[in-house]
Amino acid sequence: MAIPTVAEYVIDRLADLGIRHVFGVPGDFAFPVDDAVEASDRLTWIGCSNELNAAYAADGYGRINGAAILSTTFNVGAAAALAGVMGCKAERVPVFHIVGAPSTRLTRSRRHMHHSYGDGNLDQFRGYNEVSACASAYLTPQNAVPEMERVIFEALSQRMPVYIQIAEDYALMPVVGAPVRGVPLAEAQTFSSNAEELDGAMAAILARLGKAKSPVVLPAYTIARYGLQKELEAFLAATGIPFATPAMSKGLLFESHPLYLGDYNGEMSQDDVRKIVEGADLVLDIGGVVYCDPDTGAFSAHIESSKVITIRPDHVEIGALAETGGRGDASYGPVHMKDILAALTRQAPKFKTPSFSRPAPIPAAGASDNKVTDTSFFSQLQQFIEPGDTLVADTGTGDLGASAVRLPDGAQFQHAALWGCIGWGTAAILGVGLADPSRRVVLVQGDGAHQLTANQIGTIGHYGLNPIILLRNNGVFGIEEIVMGNSDPAKIKNYDRLPLWQYHKLPEAMGCRDWFCVSVETNAELDAALKKARTLPGASYIEVQLGSEKLLPALPPEALERLYQVKAPKTAS
Numbered sequence: 001m002a003i004p005t006v007a008e009y010v011i012d013r014l015a016d017l018g019i020r021h022v023f024g025v026p027g028d029f030a031f032p033v034d035d036a037v038e039a040s041d042r043l044t045w046i047g048c049s050n051e052l053n054a055a056y057a058a059d060g061y062g063r064i065n066g067a068a069i070l071s072t073t074f075n076v077g078a079a080a081a082l083a084g085v086m087g088c089k090a091e092r093v094p095v096f097h098i099v100g101a102p103s104t105r106l107t108r109s110r111r112h113m114h115h116s117y118g119d120g121n122l123d124q125f126r127g128y129n130e131v132s133a134c135a136s137a138y139l140t141p142q143n144a145v146p147e148m149e150r151v152i153f154e155a156l157s158q159r160m161p162v163y164i165q166i167a168e169d170y171a172l173m174p175v176v177g178a179p180v181r182g183v184p185l186a187e188a189q190t191f192s193s194n195a196e197e198l199d200g201a202m203a204a205i206l207a208r209l210g211k212a213k214s215p216v217v218l219p220a221y222t223i224a225r226y227g228l229q230k231e232l233e234a235f236l237a238a239t240g241i242p243f244a245t246p247a248m249s250k251g252l253l254f255e256s257h258p259l260y261l262g263d264y265n266g267e268m269s270q271d272d273v274r275k276i277v278e279g280a281d282l283v284l285d286i287g288g289v290v291y292c293d294p295d296t297g298a299f300s301a302h303i304e305s306s307k308v309i310t311i312r313p314d315h316v317e318i319g320a321l322a323e324t325g326g327r328g329d330a331s332y333g334p335v336h337m338k339d340i341l342a343a344l345t346r347q348a349p350k351f352k353t354p355s356f357s358r359p360a361p362i363p364a365a366g367a368s369d370n371k372v373t374d375t376s377f378f379s380q381l382q383q384f385i386e387p388g389d390t391l392v393a394d395t396g397t398g399d400l401g402a403s404a405v406r407l408p409d410g411a412q413f414q415h416a417a418l419w420g421c422i423g424w425g426t427a428a429i430l431g432v433g434l435a436d437p438s439r440r441v442v443l444v445q446g447d448g449a450h451q452l453t454a455n456q457i458g459t460i461g462h463y464g465l466n467p468i469i470l471l472r473n474n475g476v477f478g479i480e481e482i483v484m485g486n487s488d489p490a491k492i493k494n495y496d497r498l499p500l501w502q503y504h505k506l507p508e509a510m511g512c513r514d515w516f517c518v519s520v521e522t523n524a525e526l527d528a529a530l531k532k533a534r535t536l537p538g539a540s541y542i543e544v545q546l547g548s549e550k551l552l553p554a555l556p557p558e559a560l561e562r563l564y565q566v567k568a569p570k571t572a573s
């Protein structure tokens, strides 16, 4: 068999993992990589109209598939993808970002090439790419085989992106050494626990559990990223400890789970959920809840760090979840979260589950002839979501409302609550849909967010996906008014007012064939459009006219100050 070139080897090695698509935009320095994808019978090129869209699509794909590939060209392409790749790092999605670079001859001779500042320096942006990744590799024919093993190991161990740069001349040379034939993602090797540290961690956790009377679990989104939902369920079943989900973990387990208390979001939680979580004598933070504003109701969580055990993906901290996200009394590592879950399932005591009321679905609202409001929109969304759906919500008031929808068993939920980049949703659903075509993707997105990445609609149509897109047209960057404390429509800032597009005409203009596209204003029209969308096998695009006459209630001043801390601290008198 012919020895593969570096570019062919990289593509082949990543295909071994069970990744089936490559998101990207081609470019001259990346031609060897693009050609290797083109020639592969295991990977399909998914061309996006810009690199940010491609990165968001890779994010959506990686969440479902376990990992994704993004291909961009030198500087202009890689830089355009950066905000999306950085988001993957925050949200813990392994993405192999492959960047084609000028040949080593050009770099050595300091040739003034395009896609640079024209100063002969073809290397000055390394740092930007490296901070977006957990590991970086600059491939040569000699190091390609071992370096690929290293970055695959890191990406899967840390569930974060890696940066792989390939100079164009090296990309075309045969690799040195025996190519590795890899295994699918689920079997791929990642870091393992140190036996002594694991014993130490278990002894510490069991000692605390032994004294606890009313423990609760706060599971983090990383459990989904490491594919450990079954292990979490086994642990919950063995111990009877109830759990509440912070915002980023929405949809982690079925919401009909008998131990599911509801969402925990500090002072923004339902009272009984908050009482149980904050009244617990031990909080097991499994997965490492990020002590960030979206996960703590804008820092209104009242959980003493001394009551917390944090089981992070690779280490355990006793007394963590502090504002700094760490500094526990003791820490143990490397210890894999899956080993802790397995050991706890075997050894942890059984607890008496407290009684609590189950979180209620959003009630019906809005007379049929009335205009759609935020309240009636989310009430209809609640009715609409089905077990086979993946509900994707973009940052904005749409995410706030969608997060309150009670998910029927089987329905999945995705949002990028930590990175919080608007425009992510439209672009991400391309990847979400391709990763699992058996599911129906339902996107809830605001008009402002949509304007950032709307051209992904053309790509979604081109590749024949069938999402149901619910575009919330309120004419403003609505949530911005909420977080500046304004609930008066007359006082909306100019910079929060949007150009008024005729959104429902976009799919047709972008070449999407046979899409059901409609603009609705009343509850009856929305209801009819949703029912029709459900009966159609193809994509639907429903523009919901909300008007900006009404804004959602603004956050109270004390919450705003807790969140943003912009006032000068009082001086001691």
Ligand SMILES: Cc1ncc(C[n+]2csc(CCOP(=O)(O)OP(=O)(O)O)c2C)c(N)n1
Residues within 6 Å of the ligand: 395, 396, 397, 398, 420, 421, 422, 423, 445, 446, 447, 448, 449, 450, 472, 474, 476, 477, 478, 479, 480
């Ligand atoms: C990439 C990026 N740019 C800017 C912001 C700041 N931002 C956060 S929410 C938001 C407004 C979202 O408006 P829209 O999508 O219309 O949703 P609405 O709140 O009106 O429902 C903006 C501009 C951001 N989060 N991400």
Ligand SMILES: [Mg+2]
Residues within 6 Å of the ligand: 446, 447, 448, 472, 473, 474, 475, 476, 477, 478
């Ligand atoms: Mg809006």
